[in-house]
Amino acid sequence: MNQSVRVRFAPSPTGYLHIGGARTALFNWLFARQNNGVFILRIEDTDEARSTQESVDAILQSMQWLGLDWDEGPGRENSQYGPYFQMQRKDQGIYQKYVDQLIAAGHAYPCYCTAEEVESMRQKALAEKRNPKYDGACACLTPEQRARKSAEGRSAVIRYKMPGEGKLVLEDIIRGRIEFDNSSLDDFVIMKANGVPTYNFACVVDDHLMDISHVIRGDDHLSNTPRQIHLYQALGWTPPQFAHLSMIMGADGTRLSKRHGHTAVLEYRNDGYLPESMVNYLSLLGWSTEDSQQLFGHDELIQKFALERCSKSSGIFDVVKLQWMSGEYLRKKSAPELIAAFYGWLKATGREVIISGWDKALVEKTITLEQDKAKLLSEIPGLIDFFFTEKVEYKSEAVEKVFKTPTAKLVLEGSISKLTELSDFSAQSLEAFARAYAIDNAWKNGQVFHPLRVALSGRTQGPSLFHMMELMGREETVRRIKNCLTQFFA
């Protein structure tokens, strides 16, 4: 397709990377990889009050967890296009240069109204249900008037001078043709009084200077786009292609926020979701194939993704489906992969203490045994912990349900000598023993299996009983049955 695809994800470091941002990053990344293009990470830190290094770190970490590697950006500044932090670019005078150019060409002008004056005009208009757009008064100031305002000590912002008439047409890859009347747009600020560019301006300058071919972003930016296209035109540049993604909402259909659950990507990592499930799930939130395929391999997703097939309507983030998908990926893993993922999760979240003292070889065997049970990595410890405890914790409902049966005591007592004498303590042999044991005593299988299971694990649910016994070994198996008899049947 396009031989020179260059796309970017441009977050502002004012908080953690949230689900919506991650989806935007993912779609950019998919598009870049699919077209052998370049994926750029640009940090838009022009909000000096709210930008933090902590946020930058969290964003980078989130991207890494998801496997969204960037070709240019923080840590990868080895190209002609850097730097990739806007405040650094500002320090190089990049934005000032184009502000000067716009002023010289009559496309921009200094405005001496203070933030307070503008804000009160805005509030007043809103209260009177009028359009709160800036009136453009400062555009008409003569050089003398400007000099006088300056002399009064008033600092100026720079505003783009919006043509009062005409239409602006946007051809969006996802949404098609959209028209905006210039008259509905006002003279927006492109540079703040402190010399820092505003979002709409910095974004345009950088996208152009970085040779961005496609701007793929959330549709909360749709209304910004006509302003930005005006800027491209005023600067004599060709705009990139635009693709506006629909928004991601919470379960009640309102904007995704904390009260809907986790919004930060890293919280899902901490909860034990597999990153590949998050990628797969997010890819389907706003995009689909013609056959509604659900699960995609890594390369398959890159190959099949299509910007043109992205949805125009917003979607609701459904954590239940994400859970299902995480389970799908968990189950598909080979034993070594699953173990590596589990240890990786413990390490990344600082929870190694959970398995301290546990026999590593046994951990790995028991995990495999319980693989079908877990959807999240975080569920694993609770599934296998009973293997590693000295003293079995008996769940009251298990005791109630299984030990209060008339045959439980007989079954357990009789099993001790049989298990001690059993020549082969393999799962297969154990199963043969248990079935024969039941038949010989005219018990149902369940009357034998259930008490044994509870005696060994303390719970009514768990892995295959005989594999469980095999892994515990004869000595531990017998020890637990004896302890159990003492504790509940003495």
Added chain:
RNA sequence: GCCCUCAUCGUCUAGCGGUUAGGACACAUCCCUUUCAAGGAUGCGGCAGGGGUUCGAUUCCCCUUGAGGGCGCCA
């Protein structure tokens, strides 16, 4: 108040004038089974409303309604 966008099962979605409106999650039932899962089968459930256009509209157009976004010296 002005501007922009969107609208198919509860949720994610397929559909691009004629379909028994398909798939996935969730839910329910059954099967499998030593338990719990996993797996298999079946079921439940949808084109927001009203006008057009058309032989025929989920599909094209308009209106209504609803939802979301923007109108910051935030991004």
